[in-house]
Amino acid sequence: MGVGSGIDTATLVEQLAAASKKPKEDLIAKREEANSAKISALGNISSAIDSFASALSSLISGGSLFTQATSSDTGVVASALAGSRIGNLSVQMEVRQLAAAQSIASGSYAGATSPIGQGQMTLTTAKGSFAITVDAANDSLAGLARAINAAGAGVTASVIQDTTGSRLVIKGATGAAQAFSLSVDPSADAGLQAFAFDPASYDAGNPSGMSLAQAAQDAIVRVDGVEVTRTSNSFSDLVPGVKIDLRKAAAGTVITIGSSRPTAAISQAVSDFVAAYNELKSMLDAATAAGAGALRGDVGLREMQRQLAKLPTTVLSSAGGPATLAEIGVRTQRDGTLAVDGARLSSILASDPDGVEALFNPGQTASSPLIRIVSPYGAVKPGTYTVSDLVAGDPASGKIEGFLGVVSGSQLGSSIAAKSKGLVIEPLGNLAEGTITVDLGLGGALQAIRDALRASGGPLATTQARLATESKTIAKDREKMETRESAYHDQLVRQFTAMDSRVAAFKATQSYLDQQIKMWTSGNN
Known part of the structure; x- marks a missing residue:
């Protein structure tokens, strides 16, 4: 291009095409940058929620927030059964004979x-x-x-x-x-x-x-003066909530089964929870801040903030002691952050350590010793469920929440149609009616919030889906823009090429006419 006209039309075409494309490309780049910032902010918040819930769950699953059983003799090991709330223990036990x-x-x-x-x-x-x-x-x-x-x-x-x-x-x-x-x-x-x-x-x-x-023999122990036998050296039915392992205890050994309360661990867990909560709230506030927040106005984020704000007053335990974090000294300040009333927490820990422990740890309790709960923690939603007409045996029979239990040998599972879905029990005797109470504790409550946020159709999932859709829309808009601008560039090339051809033709005609005029002028002279 430009040969006929003498103009650098190739450069002119590139400049015109670039001038047309730049504002559109800048607009799309701005949209991409904004959406990437939203995705990054949401990812950070999602990770923070995971860390928030997982840190406490690790403490709970590791037993750090449970009262632990203790033994006065290294030859006998006492340990709390998973999820058991054993309270204050002082049991005297004499080993008379080990099972063999x-x-x-x-x-x-x-x-x-x-x-x-x-x-x-x-x-x-x-x-x-x-x-x-x-x-x-x-x-x-x-x-x-x-x-x-x-x-x-x-x-x-x-x-x-x-x-x-x-x-x-x-x-x-x-x-x-x-x-x-x-x-x-x-x-x-x-x-x-x-x-x-x-x-x-x-x-x-x-x-x-x-x-x-x-010779084959049973274990014989005397518990608080009562002699009992067991077929194994490991048993968990003598002291409620405690598993006892007779390892190297000699006959005649007298031990005390006691308990060690996690008072310091719970106090630290409360402080750590408040610090993590405030950090997460700060992150959410920054992401949703008017004007500068990457996720300002996002409905899903507002729902997250609302659910987290309810935590201090959420009922976490039905054990009869403090039921909420607010009752043990975790208070909400004017700016929405949490603070710990240390004096209140210390007072409650001293007067009702079992109640405070129950706030943090999940619990499953039956109203009768004739009911053994088999389903693991987290399998059943929190609440109180009725069981009736229980008959022990293989097969067992009975009802859970008014529905016939799903029989599996000596165990009964809840119907999937009942609100107690996931509950599995084993009747240890015949019982006309009883109840099962399931408490999630703080760890379970955090897990429930996280699951609700991540659930299909939940706030977090909805926002993630919307941002993913926006990314695809921006990518398509960029593709369309590139196609249009490429077409515009090609159009300019065609137009300037045609112009160049016409100018070249005009110049050729002009040259011919100039030549003819010169000839005419020469002939007249």
Whole structure:
């Protein structure tokens, strides 16, 4: 271009196209920048909400805000059951006997593959009677061990080596009821008779078959003067909310099961909660500030602010003590931030530590000891639910919130049509009516707010979807603008090319006319 006219039309076209495109491109770039700022601000707020809820949830799940059980002897371990509110404990317990599993051993043989004799045997355990066959294919210590293990009788057989040779060792489960016997058919080979054992007639001074290494026995403990037995050294039904593990305690050991309250941890958790809340509020305020806020006027953000502002007065516990954060000294100031009344908090912690603890920790309680709650925390919405016509057994039966329970062995699940959806219980006895109370605690309340904000159709999800749509719209507008401006550029090229051609034609005509005139002028002279 420009050859015919002598004008630099190529540069002129680029300048005209750029002048047309710049204001439109600047407008789209401004929209992109504003939307990116909104997305970034929303992402920061979303992360802050996650951190806000997760930090407290970690403390709760780690047990830092629960009263912990203690033991005065390292040989006995006491621990609070998940979610239990054990309160102030002082239980005296004497260990009389540890639970043990029956263990028997055979005489010594040259090796694991040494023949032992063939014939039929009967292994009798708590599970029933099991036929054991020893024939040419498994006539050895190792073969007999495999046959016993394959029977699934609830005992374990193995071949061990000692200084005298190889022995068959059979071990059962802990508890007196788990004792077992091994009888040999009279028609079996004589060698097989050496593996017979009956705990009822066993004579340690004159053993005729396998030797008793350890008798099956229950754990025996005396709790506050009352003697009880348990089949295992680990049990959680003697002290409410506490699991006890007898590990190395010798017979006659007397211990005290107590409790350690997390007073300092709860006080720190309140302060940390207030600091995190104020930081999150500051972030929300900055994002929604009139004029400068990236998300000013956003409906979803206003809903977040509204829900968070309700936290200090949200009912978190129905345990009978303080029910809200405001009642333990967390107050809302004029600017909407929170502050801690330290004197009030200390006073409540001293007078009702269980009530304060209940505010932070989720709780599930049944009105009767005949109801065991199986469903985990968070599976059921907070509230009080009615159960009725409970019958223990396998299968169990009964109603939850007026609906027939969904039976799964000895357990009952709530109908999905009931407001108690997610609740699973196990009736431990027959009961006409009872209630289940579920409290979320502060950690659960924060989780519920986060879930509500993130739910499909929730404030956070709605704003995220709107900003994503805006990003796509801006991208399409940029694409359309680029297409239009490219077309305009091409149009300018065509126009100036045509103009250049016409100017060139005009110049050619002018040159021809100039030439003719000169010829005419020369001829006249």
